[in-house]
Amino acid sequence: MDFDFTPADEAFRTELRAFLHDELPAWWKTVFVDDARAMPFTREFCSKLAARGWLTLSWPKEHGGADGSVWQQAVVREEMWAAGEPRGPQYMNLNYIGPLIMRFGTPEQQARHLPRMAAGDVIWCQGFSEPEAGSDLASLTTRAVRDGDRYVINGQKIWNSYADAPADHCLLLARTNPDVKKQQGISMFLVDMRTPGITVRPIPSMAGKSEFSEIFFDDAIIPVTDRLGDENNGWTLVGEGLAFERIGIARYARADRVLEHLVAYARDTVVDGRRLADDPAVRARLATLAVRIEAAKLLNYGAISIQASGEVPAIEASIARIHNTQVEQLAGQVGLELLGPQGLLLDDDRFGLLDGEMQRQWLESIPVTVAAGSTEVQKNIIAQRGLGLPRSA
Amino acid sequence: MDLTLDDDQRLLADSARQLFERSYTTESVRDAEQQPDGFSAELWAQVGELGWPGIALPEEHGGAGYGLMELAVLAEELGRGAATLPLLSSYAATLPLLWSGSEALRAFHIPRLTSGEAIAALALVEPGGGHERSTPSVSATPSGDGWLLTGTKLAVPFGCVADLFVVNVDLGDGGPTLVVVEADAPNVDRSAHDTFSPVPLAAVTFNQVVVVPEDVVGDAPVLERALAHQTVVDTAYAVGLCDAALALAVEHASNREQFGRPIGVNQAVSHQCVDMRVEIDAMRVLTHQAAWRLDHHDHNPSAAARAVAVANSYARDVVPSVFARAHQVHGAMGFTMEYDLQLFSRRAKAYELTGGGAAWHLEQVARSIGL
Numbered sequence: 001m002d003f004d005f006t007p008a009d010e011a012f013r014t015e016l017r018a019f020l021h022d023e024l025p026a027w028w029k030t031v032f033v034d035d036a037r038a039m040p041f042t043r044e045f046c047s048k049l050a051a052r053g054w055l056t057l058s059w060p061k062e063h064g065g066a067d068g069s070v071w072q073q074a075v076v077r078e079e080m081w082a083a084g085e086p087r088g089p090q091y092m093n094l095n096y097i098g099p100l101i102m103r104f105g106t107p108e109q110q111a112r113h114l115p116r117m118a119a120g121d122v123i124w125c126q127g128f129s130e131p132e133a134g135s136d137l138a139s140l141t142t143r144a145v146r147d148g149d150r151y152v153i154n155g156q157k158i159w160n161s162y163a164d165a166p167a168d169h170c171l172l173l174a175r176t177n178p179d180v181k182k183q184q185g186i187s188m189f190l191v192d193m194r195t196p197g198i199t200v201r202p203i204p205s206m207a208g209k210s211e212f213s214e215i216f217f218d219d220a221i222i223p224v225t226d227r228l229g230d231e232n233n234g235w236t237l238v239g240e241g242l243a244f245e246r247i248g249i250a251r252y253a254r255a256d257r258v259l260e261h262l263v264a265y266a267r268d269t270v271v272d273g274r275r276l277a278d279d280p281a282v283r284a285r286l287a288t289l290a291v292r293i294e295a296a297k298l299l300n301y302g303a304i305s306i307q308a309s310g311e312v313p314a315i316e317a318s319i320a321r322i323h324n325t326q327v328e329q330l331a332g333q334v335g336l337e338l339l340g341p342q343g344l345l346l347d348d349d350r351f352g353l354l355d356g357e358m359q360r361q362w363l364e365s366i367p368v369t370v371a372a373g374s375t376e377v378q379k380n381i382i383a384q385r386g387l388g389l390p391r392s393a
Numbered sequence: 394m395d396l397t398l399d400d401d402q403r404l405l406a407d408s409a410r411q412l413f414e415r416s417y418t419t420e421s422v423r424d425a426e427q428q429p430d431g432f433s434a435e436l437w438a439q440v441g442e443l444g445w446p447g448i449a450l451p452e453e454h455g456g457a458g459y460g461l462m463e464l465a466v467l468a469e470e471l472g473r474g475a476a477t478l479p480l481l482s483s484y485a486a487t488l489p490l491l492w493s494g495s496e497a498l499r500a501f502h503i504p505r506l507t508s509g510e511a512i513a514a515l516a517l518v519e520p521g522g523g524h525e526r527s528t529p530s531v532s533a534t535p536s537g538d539g540w541l542l543t544g545t546k547l548a549v550p551f552g553c554v555a556d557l558f559v560v561n562v563d564l565g566d567g568g569p570t571l572v573v574v575e576a577d578a579p580n581v582d583r584s585a586h587d588t589f590s591p592v593p594l595a596a597v598t599f600n601q602v603v604v605v606p607e608d609v610v611g612d613a614p615v616l617e618r619a620l621a622h623q624t625v626v627d628t629a630y631a632v633g634l635c636d637a638a639l640a641l642a643v644e645h646a647s648n649r650e651q652f653g654r655p656i657g658v659n660q661a662v663s664h665q666c667v668d669m670r671v672e673i674d675a676m677r678v679l680t681h682q683a684a685w686r687l688d689h690h691d692h693n694p695s696a697a698a699r700a701v702a703v704a705n706s707y708a709r710d711v712v713p714s715v716f717a718r719a720h721q722v723h724g725a726m727g728f729t730m731e732y733d734l735q736l737f738s739r740r741a742k743a744y745e746l747t748g749g750g751a752a753w754h755l756e757q758v759a760r761s762i763g764l
Contacts, residue, residue, distance in 0.1 A: 001402070001462060002395045003682050003700075009394075071394050263763050277764045287706070287758035294682075294703045295675040298396065302678050305396040319674050376660070383663035387643050387670060392658040 003298075009071050016054070016079045020086070023048060029356070030084040031162075032208030032364055039165050039210070042088025046120030049087070056094060056118045063102055063110070064118035070308045074301070078253035089124065089162035089210075093117040095248035096241045097124050097171050101190070104229040104237060109190060113169070125167035127157040127191070127215055128238070135377050137173075138182045138235060142217060144174035144189065146231075149224045151176075151189070153197070153217040159371070163213035164202040167193050170215065171241075177232050186234035189227050195220045207367050208360070242373060247303050247317050251324035251368070252296040255331035258361050259289050261354055262338055282338065289327075289334050296323040315386035318378045325368040325375065332362030396678060401459075402466050409467050412439075413474030419733045422475045430554050431585075431593030432477045441509030445480055450487065454503040460688035461622055465629035465680060472633020475736040477591050479512045481630060482550040485623035486513035486559045489571045492618070493611040498573065502557065514555035515619070516546035516574075516597050525620060526749065529561045529569050531599060539605035540564060542574070545598045548747070552595025553585050560599070561616060571611040572604050579603070590743040591736070618690075621701045624748040625683045628708045631744045632677045634737045635712060638719035639669045641734055645723050656722075665718040672711040679704040695761070702757035709751035716741050 005013070023045060031038050049055040058073040059065020068076075080087055087094075098117050101109055116122040133140040142155025153174055163170070170191045177185030193200070197220035203212040229237050263286060266276040276282045299320035306313035335358030336343040347356025369375045383389040398406065417436055425433040440446065449464040450456030457463075468481055487506045490499055490513075505511040517525040531544030542562055549558065558574045558581075574581060580602045586594040611619075643666055646657030656662050683704040686697040716738045720727045727734045 001397070001399060001681065001685055003685050005394055074394075259762070266764065283759040283764050284752070284755055286764060287755045287762065288710075290758055290762050291703050291707050291710075291755070295679055295707060298678040298682060299675055301394060302396045302674075305394070308395065309397060316674070319671050322671050323675060376664070379664045379667040380660070382667045382670060383657075383660075387639075387663075387666055388647070389643060389657040389663045389666060390647055390655045392654070 003301075005071060005075070009069075009075055012072060013075045013079060016075065019052070019054075020079060020083050024083060024086060028084060028086060030208070030360060030364065031086075031088040032211055033360070034209050039088060042086060042090065043121060043123070045086045046088070046090045048120075050118060050120035055087075055090075055120050056098070058094065059098065059118070060102070063098070063114050070304050074250065074304055077248070077250040081250045082253040082257040084254075089165055089167070090117075090120060090122075091248070092126065092162075093122065093124050097126075100171075100188075100237055100241050101228065103240070104188075105190075106225070108225065109228065113190065122169065123162060123165045123167045124169045124171060125160050125163040125165070125193075125213075125215075127160055127163075127170045127172040129159045130156060131158050135374055137238070138186065140173060140175060140186065142172075142174045143178070144176050144187060144222075146176065146224070147221075150221050151224065151227070153189075153191075153220040153222065155217050157215040157217075158203075158212075160200075160213045160215050161371075162210050163193075163200045163215050164210055166200065169193060170198075171228075173234050173238065176234075180232070183235040185232055186238075187227055187231050188229055188234040188237045189222060191220070191222055191226060195222055197221065205367075207363050211364075211367065247300050247307075247313075247320055249324070250300065251328040252293050252300065254361070255289070255293050255296070255327045258331040258335055258357065259286065259293060261357060262286055262289075262335055265354060266338065276338065285334050285337065289330055292323070292327045292330055296320065296327040299323050315382055318382050318386070322375055322378055325365075328361075328365040328368050332358065332365045336362050396681065398466065402463060405463060406466050406470055408443075409470035410473065413470060413476060417474060417476065419475060419736055422477070422736055425477060426591060430551075431591075432479070432551070436476065437478055437509060440478060440480060446483065446509035447507030449484060450491065450503070450507045454491070454499070455507040460684070461625060462681065462684040462688055464626050465684040468626040468629035469633040469636070469677070472630035472635075472740070473637045475591075475634070475637065475733075475740060477593075477740075479514070479551040479554070481623065481626045482514060482592075483512045483555075484626070485619050486515045486555075486557075488619040488622055489559050489610040489615050490573065493571075493609075493615050494573070495607050498607065498610070502573075505556075511556040512551055512554055513557050513559060514549050514551055515623070516549045516552070516558040516560045517616075518546060518548045520545060520547055524749065524753075525747070526617075526753075529563050531560065531562045533562050533564045533570075533572075533604065535565075536603070539603060539608070542572070542599040542602040542604055545596060547596050548586065548594045549583075549597050550592050550594060552583050552597050553593060555595075558597060559610060562604075569613050569616060570609055571616055572608045573610055574599065574602055574604065574608070589739060591740050592743055620748065621683075621687060621698070624705050624754075625680060625687060625701055627744055627748055628676065628680045628704055629684070631708055631712055631741060632673060632680055634741050634744070635669065635673045635676065635715045638716060638734060638737045638741075639666060639673060641737075642666050642669065642719045642722040645726065649724075662722055665722050669715050669718050672715055676704075676708045676711060679707050699758065699761035702754045702761060705749065706751050706754035706758055709745055709749075709754060712741050712745055 056065040057068035061067050130140050144151040144153050172189040172191045176187040197218045199216040201214045205211045269276045303313040303316040303320045345352040384391050447456035448459050452458040533540035561569050564570045580600045582598045583595045588594050649656050683700040686700040690697045
């Protein structure tokens with residue numbers, strides 16, 4: 001048992017922080033702000049990370065990676081998320097889309113997609129949810145009908161982050177067999193978003209720009225060679241992909257950065273002749289946030305420890321995810337609470353506080369208990385697979 | 394970084410769990426509660442043979458030389474078995490002797506505490522609504538080379554069977570001082586409290602008890618560090634209590650049928666069980682961190698203090714809700730004396746009310762983050 005990072009990992013963190021300090025422009029916040037510079041910047045930034053070998057640190061050498069340890073990967077995730085995730089949409093390529101292609105892709109698919117991901121110059125979005133297939137994802141109805149050596153795709157996807165970035169590719173789930181049990185008739189595709197018949201419509205969202213879009217497929221034709229894995233085996237791939245994803249975001253790390261800024265604010269701000277930091281209610285609230293952050297962090301580390309020992313931390317990752325999404329929301333809640341009425345002002349208002357960080361934390365954290373499997377769905381999985389409780393007939 | 398238990402720790406947990414599952418079941422727990430001393434002397438003897446009282450004490454004094462982490466692993470299993478033993482409280486009372494006691498004092502007491510032949514108890518709480526860290530009013534008036542102690546301590550764990558007390562007193566210099574008082578010293582009186590606590594508690598009265606400078610075993614920082622150890626293993630014990638309550642709740646929700654199906658198929662019930670698990674897993678990992686950091690205290694004392702405060706404040710915050718859920722899932726069955734849940738919920742309440750409340754520990758967290 002060891003609760004510390006190795007000196008080598010800590011040195012790597014220091015190096016990464018210095019790099020972020022040098023590379024992040026003063027205007028950078030996150031990719032979800034309404035700033036035309038943000039999305040192009042994430043591409044540039046990823047290219048720079050790639051040049052240093054840090055973008056695909058976690059990937060195996062044979063696919064252009066550095067075979068980084070799970071703990072080095074954790075350091076990267078923490079530092080990136082704390083800095084507003086300057087990799088933008090591309091963290092998805094690294095965390096699970098690339099690994100899925102490594103695991104299930106043909107040599108041609110690997111040669112086509114992995115080097116571009118490794119170079120940091122390609123944006124992917126995910127086409128899973130549909131208007132009538134949310135938590136019950138397997139009931140999706142977007143059709144991919146085989147026609148010789150191609151598929152004809154018709155249907156609608158929704159809640160697609162970054163589709164309007166614009167995304168270059170989409171990891172798509174579509175029904176290839178409507179006549180079998182719903183999970184057994186789904187396939188996964190690697191779709192070029194420039195395919196005729198694909199339309200993207202952004203959904204204005206309080207959580208920020210590019211957070212959500214809809215994608216419409218209207219007789220979009222793709223080659224059979226763009227199917228990932230076997231036909232009708234897409235559901236298995238989803239399970240793999242989401243397992244990679246659950247500890248793929250170090251949410252506690254940004255909450256910790258928010259806490260750091262709130263502590264500084266509470267120490268510097270005097271209200272009615274008393275520092276906020278001397279108000280017992282403020283102290284208790286910030287300390288509670290600190291405690292919850294520590295819990296979320298250690299549960300992630302626990303899941304990673306299991307991963308490092310060669311096992312799959314399925315339930316542990318779900319539990320860690322619940323803590324992480326909750327603490328991300330708590331940080332936004334506590335942050336705005338501390339600012340009071342002035343917290344309502346935007347960052348470009350001359351009386352705005354803390355550069356708008358608390359609003360962004362609140363707004364961007366609203367979807368996190370819903371996206372990639374709602375908390376309730378996670379709890380059903382824990383109840384049945386983790387605790388062995390009966391499932392309803 | 395590696396948050397998994399090592400082979401020794403896993404073996405220790407397994408052997409402890411087997412002991413409680415096979416030989417010391419909840420029937421034995423009920424018997425022990427009826428014993429005059431409130432615990433099973435037989436189990437204590439068995440635990441002594443296994444070397445548990447000295448597991449985290451140094452080899453030079455006859456201990457096993459493991460750390461607090463290993464004692465925490467045992468403590469969780471003790472909690473899971475609802476075992477009531479002086480193992481954890483006597484360990485914590487031994488620490489001031491070990492750290493600050495004179496050579497003679499250590500040579501005399503520690504070997505028999507390590508073997509479990511003797512039991513030590515911290516005597517800290519006083520009448521008037523105070524707690525373990527309140528300023529002591531047990532007074533010491535100078536007499537000869539030393540002092541005469543006068544006053545009363547409450548809620549002393551295993552106070553009626555303890556062989557020695559480590560007492561927090563005011564020597565007149567403003568700061569609290571820890572002194573060792575043997576239980577059979579003249580003018581020491583003790584009586585069992587009437588309590589719902591499953592831990593037998595005693596009131597101990599000192600009526601002009603002679604104490605000499607050689608009996609001094611520490612000051613406020615020593616006390617605080619001993620309490621850090623105490624609260625961390627107590628929290629590990631509480632993790633075991635909570636996990637046992639969860640296991641009972643899952644079993645009940647799986648077997649109890651209403652409307653023709655197990656109640657556990659209802660999300661309103663199953664998610665209560667999940668919420669327990671989600672909180673228990675966090676309690677455990679925070680407690681492990683606190684134990685591990687206390688074992689590596691000298692390397693980073695502030696990280697250790699912070700980890701202790703975080704683990705305590707989290708656990709003391711969530712333990713009541715874990716048990717509220719456990720009782721809710723069980724319905725009426727949960728509060729009958731014949732059902733096991735009450736064994737755990739009474740122990741959990743004893744945990745919550747000792748060692749400093751959630752608010753006190755939360756304030757220590759506030760200090761640790763720069764507030």
